[in-house]
Amino acid sequence: MLIIPAIDLKDGKCVRLRQGRMDDSTVFGDDPVDMATRWVEAGARRLHLVDLNGAFAGEPVNGEIVQAIARKYPDLPIQIGGGIRSAETIEVYLKAGVQWVIIGTKAVKEPDFVTDMCKRFPGHIIVGLDAKDGRVATDGWAEVSEVM
Secondary structure: OOOOOOEEEEEOEEEEOOOOOOEEEEEEEOOHHHHHHHHHHOOOOEEEEEEHHHHHOOOOOHHHHHHHHHHHHHOOEEEEOOOOOHHHHHHHHHHHHEEOOOOOOHHHHHHHHHHHHHHHHHOEEOOEEEEEEEEEEEEEOEOOOOOO
């Protein structure tokens, strides 16, 4: 079994949202790179990062932090989600050393985008879907689609 620790990023800090609400979060650390170090020292073999601000904004907001973690741990497989809605964003993350990008909202709203990105960046795309009340949530949990 592979346990993948997660770091959720909001306003440059490590947080956990209560029921997906941006206005209700608990801060677990002020330094995400330090948090990544703690996970690596604890034996993490992969790291899951989420740019929560990016999920709501529709574009990366905490991208520099993600890149800093990837630079510090170039041999650690990292996957990132949140605000990934363009080929340019994917390319920036992959060039920074991130192994996988997670597409959610764009996968629901424009499924052909996933096909195109899988062809352009083979082996580096993950589709991640959040569910709320049996339906797929998008835009950082802010909207609930009709997709079941």
